[in-house]
Amino acid sequence: MNSIPTDSWHEGDALIIKRVDAIALSIPLKKPVIMAGVRLDISYNLLVRVEAKNGLVGWGEASVAPTMTGDLLPGMVSAVNDHLAPLVLGQNALHRAVLAQRICHGLHHNTGAKCALEAGIADLVGRHLKVGLSDLYGGALRDSITAMYLLGNPRVEDDIAETQAKKKEGYRFFKLKVGIKNPLEEAQAAVQIRQAVGPEVLLCADANMGMDFRSARIFLENTRAADLLFLEQPLRDDDFDGMVALARLSPIGLNADESVSNVAAVIAMARAGSIQGANLKTIKMGGVGATVHAMSVCAALGLNINLACKVAETSVGAATIIHLGCVAPNVNWGVSITNHYLVDDIVKTPIVIDNGQMRCPRGMGHGVEVDEAKVERYRIRA
Ligand SMILES: [Mg+2]
Incomplete structure (x- = not known):
């Protein structure tokens, strides 16, 4: 696994991750969505709020996907709170590529939880650097x-x-x-x-x-x-x-x-x-x-x-x-x-x-x- 580069120019402009919140959401659908083997009336999503020491906040999201990733909300919340957030808390978000690797390798599967956290960090970095994700x-x-x-x-x-x-x-x-x-x-x-x-x-x-x-x-x-x-x-x-x-x-x-x-x-x-x-x-x-x-x-x-x-x-x-x-x-x-x-x-x-x-x-x-x-x-x- 890669380590944070110590001589990086980012050290002078640190964007330290102070807090990570895994938020379980439930929002009704306008009408049921039917696909093979599934009927959906409500959307269950994980929202991850990533706050930096300087007050900036980034947000990432992932939907549950029982028949695709197998991810369900309680597991996604636990994956972020208990396994993934500790890997990034106190770290400089500008090292997002290294943090993304840590998130990727820190837990098997759980791609929804990984996605919401990594996307939240990317959003935070974009806001700090004043550029869009693209x-x-x-x-x-x-x-x-x-x-x-x-x-x-x-x-x-x-x-x-x-x-x-x-x-x-x-x-x-x-x-x-x-x-x-x-x-x-x-x-x-x-x-x-x-x-x-x-x-x-x-x-x-x-x-x-x-x-x-x-x-x-x-x-x-x-x-x-x-x-x-x-x-x-x-x-x-x-x-x-x-x-x-x-x-x-x-x-x-x-x-x-x-x-x-x-x-x-x-x-x-x-x-x-x-x-x-x-x-x-x-x-x-x-x-x-x-x-x-x-x-x-x-x-x-x-x-x-x-x-x-x-x-x-x-x-x-x-x-x-x-x-x-x-x-x-x-x-x-x-x-x-x-x-x-x-x-x-x-x-x-x-x-x-x-x-x-x-x-x-x-x-x-x-x-x-x-x-x-x-x-x-x-x-x-x-
Ligand atoms: Mg498809």
């Missing part, structure tokens, strides 16, 4: 990105109506949640949506591991007229051979999400020829810096990148993923934020999607200002 991580290639809208209604008529309404609002990129019903029925629904919305919008599908090989083959064979950009995670996360076999017969590229919880998995799947893209989430990779690293690896492998918040993170998580989307070299497979699924947000000016576009927040750090009164309103008290 400047901290290589610089923005663009200042706005196209938003991908998630569709997951029980009835195709409602998906079509929602798609048409969102198209009028300016959305041009839709992800259909599948792997829930009969694959032929889902394939026909995808074709119906394509026929209803026209050829100019981008449409893709995410099965969240909800298909077996046969179902996935039926879905792929019957969605040619839907002109899907890709199918995401049709099979179980550990079915690497199944993904290779499916890729050989698929007319479209496959995207990996639940299967790629680290960079090694991305490389292995790309080498095996099973994927043309990877869905990167900060909660899987374990932080902002780790996600930037994964983005570079994807670019080197020629993979498309899909960046996403888990359902549903607040504007803190949304702002972070937008900064990453502006830095990513090949974010061709969509960026989705999820704060608009929540009945309320915890920042003073929530992130909005305007005409299907998300502008990179202009402020320092992740660029949104947390409203601590709102945090108290949604805090889960033990």
Whole structure:
């Protein structure tokens, strides 16, 4: 493990971490979100508040993800309070790369907790240096990105109506949640949506591991007229051979999400020829810096990148993923934020999607200002 450089210029400008708070949040969703095997009515998120001796505060966030990272709120709070915070308390946040390594190696798995703490430190450093996250991580290639809208209604008529309404609002990129019903029925629904919305919008599908090989083959064979950009995670996360076999017969590229919880998995799947893209989430990779690293690896492998918040993170998580989307070299497979699924947000000016576009927040750090009164309103008290 690397040690803090002793002769660093940072010593004269120390940003000492004085306090770390792991805050459990519960915010209701506007309407239930249904995906393979899961129905969500409330979002449970970990918020980490990192305070420096000079009074500056940084914030990081991670959603629970029982069927993705396995992270649950009590464990995430404990991971930060009992294992990760002691690794960074009293340390100079400007050594964020070393602190990120300590966080990464200080505990096995627990990528959500690691992410929230590391993102909080990155936000703190950005505010101290008076730069945005995208400047901290290589610089923005663009200042706005196209938003991908998630569709997951029980009835195709409602998906079509929602798609048409969102198209009028300016959305041009839709992800259909599948792997829930009969694959032929889902394939026909995808074709119906394509026929209803026209050829100019981008449409893709995410099965969240909800298909077996046969179902996935039926879905792929019957969605040619839907002109899907890709199918995401049709099979179980550990079915690497199944993904290779499916890729050989698929007319479209496959995207990996639940299967790629680290960079090694991305490389292995790309080498095996099973994927043309990877869905990167900060909660899987374990932080902002780790996600930037994964983005570079994807670019080197020629993979498309899909960046996403888990359902549903607040504007803190949304702002972070937008900064990453502006830095990513090949974010061709969509960026989705999820704060608009929540009945309320915890920042003073929530992130909005305007005409299907998300502008990179202009402020320092992740660029949104947390409203601590709102945090108290949604805090889960033990
Ligand atoms: Mg997914």
